[in-house]
Amino acid sequence: MNLNTKKVFPWQELSFSIMIWLLLATSLITFTLSSCGKKEAEESETPLKGVEVSTGNPVSVKMNEYLDLNANTTFLSQEIVRATFPGFITKTDKNLGDQVKKGDRLFSIKTKEASAVDSTELGKQFNGIVNVYARTNGILTELSYQTGDYVTETDRLALIVDPASLRILLNVPFQYSKNIVESASFPIRLPDNKEFSARVEKKLPSIDVVNQTQSFILQPNSEINVPANLNLIVKIPLKTIVNAIALPKSAVVTNETESEFWVMKLLNDSIAVKLDVKRGIEADSLVQITEPALSLNDRFITEGAYGLPDTVKIVIKK
Numbered sequence: 668m669n670l671n672t673k674k675v676f677p678w679q680e681l682s683f684s685i686m687i688w689l690l691l692a693t694s695l696i697t698f699t700l701s702s703c704g705k706k707e708a709e710e711s712e713t714p715l716k717g718v719e720v721s722t723g724n725p726v727s728v729k730m731n732e733y734l735d736l737n738a739n740t741t742f743l744s745q746e747i748v749r750a751t752f753p754g755f756i757t758k759t760d761k762n763l764g765d766q767v768k769k770g771d772r773l774f775s776i777k778t779k780e781a782s783a784v785d786s787t788e789l790g791k792q793f794n795g796i797v798n799v800y801a802r803t804n805g806i807l808t809e810l811s812y813q814t815g816d817y818v819t820e821t822d823r824l825a826l827i828v829d830p831a832s833l834r835i836l837l838n839v840p841f842q843y844s845k846n847i848v849e850s851a852s853f854p855i856r857l858p859d860n861k862e863f864s865a866r867v868e869k870k871l872p873s874i875d876v877v878n879q880t881q882s883f884i885l886q887p888n889s890e891i892n893v894p895a896n897l898n899l900i901v902k903i904p905l906k907t908i909v910n911a912i913a914l915p916k917s918a919v920v921t922n923e924t925e926s927e928f929w930v931m932k933l934l935n936d937s938i939a940v941k942l943d944v945k946r947g948i949e950a951d952s953l954v955q956i957t958e959p960a961l962s963l964n965d966r967f968i969t970e971g972a973y974g975l976p977d978t979v980k981i982v983i984k985k
Contacts, residue, residue, distance in 0.1 A: 716982060717937060717979070717980035717981045717982040718971060718975065718979055718980065718981050718982065719971065719981075719982045719983075719984055720931075720939070720968045720969075720970060720971035720972070720981050720982070720983065720984065721968070721969050721970035721971060721983070721984050722933060722966050722967065722968055722969060722983055723914075723915065723918070723966070723967065723969040724963055724964065724965065724966060724967075725912050725913060725914055725956065725961045725962070725963055725965060725967070726912075726913055726914075726953070726963070727910050727911070727912055727913075727963060728910075728911055728913055728953065729907065729908070729909050729910075729911070730907070730908050730911040730913065730947075730948045730950055730953065730955055731904045731906070731907050731948070731950075732904070732905045732906040732907075732908075732948045733902040733903060733904055733905065734843060734846070734902070734903040734904075734905050735900050735901070735902055735903075736837060736838070736839060736843075736900070736901045736903060737838070737898060737899070737900065737901075738835050738836060738837040738838070738855070738885070738898075738899045738900070738901045739835070739836055739896055739897060739898055739899065740833060740834070740835055740836075740893055740894065740895055740896065740897045740899065741833075741834055741835075741836050741895055741896070742828040742829065742830075742832050742833055742834070742895050743829075743832040743834050744803065744805065744828065744829035744831075744832035745826060745827070745828050745829075745832075746801065746802055746803045746805065746826070746827040746828075747823055747825075747826055748773060748774075748799060748801070748823070748824045748825040748826070748827065749821050749822060749823055749824060750776065750799075750818040750819065750820060750821065750822045750824055751820060751821075752776070752778055752779075752797070752820055753778070753779045753817070753818065753819045753820055754776045754777050754778040754779050754781075754795075754797075754817070754818065755776065755777050755779075755815065755816070755817050755818075756774055756775070756776055756812055756813065756814050756815060756816050756817075756818065757775045757776065757777050757796060757814065758774065758775035758814055759773075759774055759810075759812075759813055759814050760772045760773055760774065760775075761773055761807050761810070761825075762807070762810070763807055763808070763809070763810045764806065764807060764808070765806070765807045766805075766806055766807075767801045767803075767804065767805055767806065767807050767827050768801065768804050769801055769802060769803055769804050770800055770801065771800065771801045772798050772799070772800055772801075773799050773800065773801055773807075773824070773825060774798070774799040774812075774824060774825075775796055775797070775798050775799075776796070776797050776798075776799060776818065777794070777795050777796050777797075778795040778796075778797065780795060781794060781795020781796070799824065801827060803827055803829060804829060805827040805828050805829040805830070806827065806828055806829075806830060807825055807826070807827055808826050808827070808828050808895075809823075809825055809826035810824075810825050811823055811824055811825060812824055828895070830892070833887065833891070833893070834868070834884050834885065834886055835855065835865050835884070835885040835886075835887070835899060835901070836882060836883075836884060836885075837882065837883045837884075837885055837901050838875065838878065838880040838881070838882050838883075839880055839881050839882075839883060839903075840878075840879065840880055841874060841879050841880065841881055843903065843905075844870075844881045846903050846904075846905065847867055847870070847883050847903070848867065849867050849868075849869075849870065850866055850867060851866065851867050852864045852865065852866045852867075852888060853865060853866075853867075853885070853901050853902060853903060853904075854901075854902045855885075855899050855900065855901050855902070856899065856900040856902065857893070857897075857899060858897070858898065858899075863887060863888070863889060863891055864887075864888045864889075865885035865886055865887045865888060865901075866885060866886055866888060867883055867884075867885055868884045868885060868886045869883065869884040870882075870883050870884075871883070871884070885901070906948070908947070908948060908955065911947065911948060911955040912955065912956055912960075912961050912963075913950070913953040913954055913955045913956065914930060914953065914954055914956055914961075914967060914969070915952060915953060915954075915969050916949070916952055916953065916954050917969055917970055917972075918930050918931075918954075918967050918968060918969045918970075918972060919944070919946065919954050919956075920972050920973055927943065928943070928944050928945070928946055929941050929942060929943045929944060930942050930944055930956075930967050930968070930972065931967060931968040931972045931975055931979070932965060932966070932967055933965075933966040933967065933968070933981070936983060937980055937981060937982070938978065938979070938980060938981065939968055939975070939978075939979050939981050940977060940978050940979075941975075941976075941977040941978070942959070944956050944957075944958065944959070945957045945958040968981070970984075
């Protein structure tokens with residue numbers, strides 16, 4: 668019997684499978700390359716958005732360099748009320764914080780001897796009570812004993828201070844003492860950051876052996892209600908520059924060791940570059956830039972400069 672069939676050998680089936688695989692692989696590579704090219708084209712047509720920042724210009728201002736020194740408050744007029752004999756307090760006429768006038772009675776004290784003879788006939792004739800009076804005007808800031816307490820001779824019973832005698836004791840390193848001129852006024856900052864001014868009243872003619880500081884007494888220029896022994900900061904001006912070129916502190920960036928400083932200068936509305944600078948005087952919110960010379964027309968990043976590369980694309984906040 669004659670059949671029209673064609674014999675297919677195994678090696679022919681293998682070649683056919685390889686061809687199919689090659690066609691599929693070629694199609695996949697072509698598709699991938701086409702997709703990548705399309706994506707790159709799209710990315711090149713749509714550039715990345717820049718870093719959003721705030722910008723500003725340098726300013727020309729008068730700046731003062733200050734030396735901050737510690738000081739504390741004290742009252743020059745203080746009356747320490749002491750017991751002049753041993754005995755028992757039978758009455759306390761004032762309370763802590765009371766306003767006291769000269770001649771006001773503060774305590775009634777019964778002598779120890781009078782207490783011992785109370786039950787005798789002599790005790791009925793002599794009560795042994797002595798009154799203690801204030802010798803100055805002021806406020807009772809300390810009350811050490813109350814009715815019924817036993818006191819001995821020279822015991823400190825109370826303290827009266829005159830608020831009008833408030834002064835500021837300033838200790839100045841000797842090398843800066845020439846900057847403290849008598850009758851000159853200086854700004855002073857309280858712990859709550861409020862400020863007032865005080866003028867130099869006296870210079871004490873002595874030097875602290877350990878700290879090598881000279882003491883000055885300052886009187887507030889206005890009435891201020893603060894307690895004794897309060898720590899203050901006195902700002903002593905050392906140098907004044909009339910036309911200092913300055914930038915906001917937020918515009919100046921530094922490294923971890925604060926050995927290098929730089930700012931980000933705008934080349935145009937969309938590009939900023941790093942500019943190394945040297946600082947001068949610092950105020951509360953401004954820093955003087957001594958090098959390089961800046962123009963008042965230059966623009967710098969004032970917010971958002973930290974962590975930026977040397978050259979960066981930016982978007983200015985509206």
